[in-house]
Structure formats: C-alpha cells, structure tokens
Amino acid sequence: MSISDKIIELQAAAEAAMAKASTTAALEDVRVEFLGRKAELPNLLRGVAELPPQERGAVGKAANEARKSLERQLDQKAGQLAVAELDTRLEQDRVDVTLPADPLPAIGRLHLITQTRREIEDVFIGLGYAIADGPEVETVYYNFDALNHDATHPARAWTDTFYISDDVLLRTHTSPMQVRSMELQKPPIYVIVPGRVYRRDSDITHTPQFHQIEGLAVDEGITLTDLKGTLLTFARAIFGPEREIRLRPHFFPFTEPSVEVDVSCFNCHNGVLDNGDRCGLCKGTAWIEILGSGMVDPNVLLHVKDNGYDPETVQGFAFGMGIERIAMLKHGVTDLRLFYDNDIRFLEQFA
Numbered sequence: 484m485s486i487s488d489k490i491i492e493l494q495a496a497a498e499a500a501m502a503k504a505s506t507t508a509a510l511e512d513v514r515v516e517f518l519g520r521k522a523e524l525p526n527l528l529r530g531v532a533e534l535p536p537q538e539r540g541a542v543g544k545a546a547n548e549a550r551k552s553l554e555r556q557l558d559q560k561a562g563q564l565a566v567a568e569l570d571t572r573l574e575q576d577r578v579d580v581t582l583p584a585d586p587l588p589a590i591g592r593l594h595l596i597t598q599t600r601r602e603i604e605d606v607f608i609g610l611g612y613a614i615a616d617g618p619e620v621e622t623v624y625y626n627f628d629a630l631n632h633d634a635t636h637p638a639r640a641w642t643d644t645f646y647i648s649d650d651v652l653l654r655t656h657t658s659p660m661q662v663r664s665m666e667l668q669k670p671p672i673y674v675i676v677p678g679r680v681y682r683r684d685s686d687i688t689h690t691p692q693f694h695q696i697e698g699l700a701v702d703e704g705i706t707l708t709d710l711k712g713t714l715l716t717f718a719r720a721i722f723g724p725e726r727e728i729r730l731r732p733h734f735f736p737f738t739e740p741s742v743e744v745d746v747s748c749f750n751c752h753n754g755v756l757d758n759g760d761r762c763g764l765c766k767g768t769a770w771i772e773i774l775g776s777g778m779v780d781p782n783v784l785l786h787v788k789d790n791g792y793d794p795e796t797v798q799g800f801a802f803g804m805g806i807e808r809i810a811m812l813k814h815g816v817t818d819l820r821l822f823y824d825n826d827i828r829f830l831e832q833f834a
C-alpha cells in the first residue's frame with residue numbers, strides 16, 4: 484500500500500473513532516491513538532524523509548494536512564463535548580436554595596406523665612369540662628381549712644407536708660383548686676385541674692413530688708349517679724370500653740358521702756389469668772382502685788356561698804386521681820421512680 488493510501492486510510496479510521504467518542508475522555512484516547520508519539524501518522528511523517536525526492540513534497544504535504552485536519556476536528560469536537568458535559572453536570576448538581584429545609588428528625592417524645600395527663604384532659608374536654616391551673620405554693624386555708632379538714636387532720640403535720648411558713652405550704656393535693664375555682668366562677672362549674680403536688684414521702688410507690696388531676700362539677704340537681712356516669716365514661720375511655728366501675732364507701736374531709744372508685748381489672752377474668760394463676764395487677768380481686776371521689780360537702784360550698792354556691796340550691800361532685808398511678812396501671816410500669824430517673828431506655832418505650 485502506498486503511503487498516500489495509508490494516510491487516507493488512517494484519516495478515515497481516526498474520523499470514525501472520533502465520531503464514536505461520546506466523552507472528552509474518550510476523545511483524548513482517540514487523539515493519543517492517532518496523533519500521539521507512538522501513533523502511525525506521525526511515524527509516517529517521520530518516514531517522508533526516506534522517500535525519493537520527487538515524492539517527498541506531495542506525500543509530506545498530504546500527511547501534514549491530514550494531521551492538521553484531524554487536530555482541528557478533535558479540538559472542535561472536544562469543545563462541543565466539554566460544553567455538553569458541563570451542562571449535564573450543572574443540571575445534576577443543581578441545588579434549589581429556595582426549597583424549604585428538611586424538617587429536623589424528631590429528637591424526643593412526650594414524657595409518659597404528659598401523655599397520660601393529655602389523654603385524661605381530652606376525655607374531660609369531651610365532656611364539656613374546662614381545664615384550670617393552680618398555684619403549687621398554697622395557703623393552709625385553701626389546702627386544708629376550706630376543704631373541711633379539722634385541726635387534727637394528720638396531713639397537716641409538718642412530718643407529712645412541706646411548710647414554707649405556718650400558713651403557706653407546697654400543696655399536698657390539687658383539691659385546693661376546688662374553692663379557688665368556685666371563687667372565680669359562679670355555678671354551674673365543670674372544671675379539671677392537673678398539676679404537681681408535694682408530700683414528704685419517698686419509697687417505691689411514693690415520690691416527694693407527683694401529679695394529680697382534680698375534677699369538680701357543681702350545678703343544680705347533681706347527684707351521685709352523675710358522678711358514677713362521668714367516672715364510668717372516664718374509665719372506659721382510658722382503660723377500654725369493656726370496663727365497669729364500682730364505688731366503695733370511704734372518707735374524705737371535703738366530700739360527703741365519699742367513695743373510692745375501682746375499675747374492673749383489664750388484665751384478667753375475675754382475678755384469674757388465662758393460665759389459671761392469680762392476677763398480680765388486681766391481686767385476684769378483679770378490681771383496681773383508681774381514684775377518690777364524692778359529693779362536695781356543704782361545708783366546702785359555704786366558703787363560696789356568696790358567689791352563688793348555696794348548698795340549698797346547688798350540689799356537686801369532686802374527684803382526684805394520681806396521674807402516675809393511672810399511667811402505671813395502663814402501661815404496666817412497676818416502679819414509680821422510673822418516671823423521674825430520666826433513663827432514655829424507659830422513656831423511649833412510650834411513643
């Protein structure tokens with residue numbers, strides 16, 4: 484094959500390879516293959532010197548033009564590919580800075596006490612009750628006197644209660660909000676009061692600070708059956724629609740009659756587990772105590788008689804429950820102190 488034919492063949496092969504190259508990198512490979520130091524075309528150019536003089540001019544010129552033409556085409560195509568590649572990269576790497584940031588991953592959840600409080604609040608809001616907040620630093624008057632506690636009631640003792648002075652203390656229950664609420668609002672009143680309470684107590688079932696929810700309903704013609712219906716609705720909402728409640732006679736200074744309220748055990752049948760064992764939750768009794776309650780004592784109403792609470796015209800019921808107790812029963816928590824240890828392994832279990 485003559486050198487001229489070889490040049491034509493190489494140029495055609497180079498142009499075909501160039502046409503196939505779809506990236507700048509592939510194109511550079513073509514450049515090296517056909518125009519690099521070890522490529523055939525430059526070699527041919529070097530061989531021109533050995534040709535007979537009359538051929539040198541034409542062949543040298545042809546080879547040179549072929550090389551220049553290839554370089555021009557390579558440069559042109561490289562330019563086009565580079566622009567296309569930049570376009571794709573810009574398209575793929577595009578960040579829309581106007582998009583809203585991703586929301587932060589959730590970093591926690593509500594404490595079981597808060598969850599339980601809100602659940603109970605929801606039930607009573609559904610029954611038309613308002614929610615009130617009261618002071619944790621309370622007077623002896625609202626905490627004991629106005630609630631009909633006689634002078635010798637044991638809860639008054641400094642060994643049981645945190646006193647700040649002779650007549651100021653950390654409230655031992657949420658019940659002081661009964662008289663406070665009735666001072667602020669004429670009857671009818673339907674209110675619940677969640678909040679912290681304090682007692683000098685500390686063991687597996689007592690902490691010096693815990694949470695209660697007080698309930699108070701005063702209106703004309705309220706009877707014990709209203710109390711029972713309300714608390715049955717509450718018990719079914721919290722512990723399941725199959726629940727029953729029972730009222731047991733009890734004593735509280737500020738209610739008359741007073742009752743303790745039990746819910747039917749949701750862990751067993753009549754005190755017996757499926758495997759025949761005695762139920763540990765209700766201790767085989769089929770009932771679990773959940774709260775204290777009763778009809779508001781007329782002596783309590785007399786403190787707010789001037790605001791419309793004449794015991795001759797209005798009656799009411801009250802109840803008080805421990806939020807921890809409800810949460811422990813419902814979720815099988817066995818040690819009250821777990822609520823306050825802040826061990827993440829405990830807290831995480833209650834989504």
Ligand code: DAH
Nearest residue numbers: 656738775776777801802803
């Ligand atoms: N205050 C009571 C306690 O802390 C609970 C209680 C019992 C509240 C009866 C009431 C009630 O409103 O009627 O043990």
